[in-house]
Amino acid sequence: MKVYKPGARGRQRQYVQPGSEFPVAHFMDESGKPKLFTVTFTEGAAEVDDTLGQYMLDKGIARRSPILLPGDFA
Numbered sequence: 046m047k048v049y050k051p052g053a054r055g056r057q058r059q060y061v062q063p064g065s066e067f068p069v070a071h072f073m074d075e076s077g078k079p080k081l082f083t084v085t086f087t088e089g090a091a092e093v094d095d096t097l098g099q100y101m102l103d104k105g106i107a108r109r110s111p112i113l114l115p116g117d118f119a
Contacts, residue, residue, distance in 0.1 A: 046098035048107035053089035059107075060084075063100045071096050 050057065064072030064079025074080050084091050084101070089111055093101070101107040 046093055046095045048084075048091055048093055048098050048101055048109070049111040050086050050089050050091075050107060051111055051113045053086050055088070057086045058083055059086065059091075059101075061097070061101060061106060063097065067100070 050059075060081060060083055062072075062079050062081045068079070072080055082093075082097055084093055084097075084107075091107070098107070102109060
């Protein structure tokens with residue numbers, strides 16, 4: 046899944062740990078601890094797993110579209 050951070054330039058890292066909030070197998074390591082995912086946005090776009098992408102969209106960490114909205118300038 047492709048997710049976006051509108052207005053972002055260059056390369057930016059975003060660290061997310063969805064397993065601390067949603068302890069499902071996909072977000073946990075072999076020992077049962079939450080995984081820490083590093084998402085690298087290049088020129089505002091990143092390719093992530095669908096489950097992680099949906100988590101980021103639900104939490105407002107990323108967007109489905111690269112289009113800037115009026116509230117982005119505040």
